Amino acid sequence: MKALVAPSYGPLDQLVVTDAPAPSPGPGELLVRVEAAGLNPLDAALVTGAMHAMMPVEHPFVVGMDAAGVVEAVGEGATGYEIGDAVVAYTHFHPGTIAEYTKVGVGPHVAKRPAGLDAVRGAALPSVSLTSECILEAARAEAGQTILIIGATGGVGSFTVQLAAQAGLWVLATAAPADADYVRGLGARDVIDYTSTDPVKEAQRLAGGRLDVVLDLVNRGPALLGTADAMKDGGRLLSTLMGPESFERGITVVYVRMSAREGQLQSLSERVTAGTLSVEVAATYPLDDAPKALAEFASGRYSRGKVVVTV
Ligand SMILES: NC(=O)c1ccc[n+]([C@@H]2O[C@H](COP(=O)([O-])OP(=O)(O)OC[C@H]3O[C@@H](n4cnc5c(N)ncnc54)[C@H](OP(=O)(O)O)[C@@H]3O)[C@@H](O)[C@H]2O)c1
Structure with a gap:
């Protein structure tokens, strides 16, 4: 073949x-x-x-x-x-x-x-939508809470923005200016131009210091410490990449690895045909x-x- x-x-x-x-x-x-x-x-x-x-x-x-x-x-x-x-x-x-x-x-x-x-x-x-479901579970966030998604326009990000918005979270998403309307269309309430601003600091400002969860799909290794630095005390930091295990100020880090449960991929496929997931x-x-x-x-x-x- x-x-x-x-x-x-x-x-x-x-x-x-x-x-x-x-x-x-x-x-x-x-x-x-x-x-x-x-x-x-x-x-x-x-x-x-x-x-x-x-x-x-x-x-x-x-x-x-x-x-x-x-x-x-x-x-x-x-x-x-x-x-x-x-x-x-x-x-x-x-x-x-x-x-x-x-x-x-x-x-x-x-x-x-x-x-x-x-x-x-x-x-x-398959892999990105299943990863997004794992991220939502790991976020343990409730409707009304805030999530910043760094890397929001790519494969994992574009699904996670949709799932988080549908779960009632206030989604702040990074995007280059040309992709701002796209990511807003997926459900982001605020779009942060990562090419000209520090996303976490800007998200903290927009959310009035109430940033509950940060999903970082871009930074790996020690660079994640930079993301954590700008988070609030006690926040939840999620990453699909590798990085340090311990963070200061009570920040919890969760490294998400894609997994799947029976029926999940079927359900995601049906949500696409139903028009609730793009x-x-x-x-x-x-x-x-x-x-x-x-x-x-x-x-x-x-x-x-x-x-x-x-x-
Ligand atoms: N652990 C797991 O099980 C698992 C599962 C799936 C994926 N992953 C990993 O997760 C990461 C994301 O996967 P993906 O499929 O979503 O990748 P992708 O489709 O390549 O998307 C990456 C996104 O990051 C954005 N980006 C790049 N540099 C940025 C920056 N400095 N600030 C903000 N955004 C930036 C890109 O947008 P621009 O083009 O505008 O820069 C793009 O939207 C990858 O490293 C992948 O290997 C891990």
């Missing part, structure tokens, strides 16, 4: 679209004919080796973790799915979706794709241009939503 293959750890320009062995579904697994595959920052990190210590991969490997497609074969004991079912899936930290075929274990990381959800938006949905796709690229797609995505060319490879 044709696939986007990483031959070894190294720069993104070593990626090739080439022949790779098609996966065969083991017990409890589905073979999916991929129609579209969504890109994530983790895809690039696995190729370069930046995640080597936490998530080593064997080479060569097929890149990608989000997909939408059609069930082509059903492994032994994989119940609930039939050949021909349209699905969305996340391969749960085992790359292999930017290809003509991928395999996924039946469970919370795969769901039947509702008729109104096209493959491109379906492929953009999926922004900034660009699509055909499979032959997948190396370019990942390079341009990783370079920060697109600020809004997701980039998807069509197969």
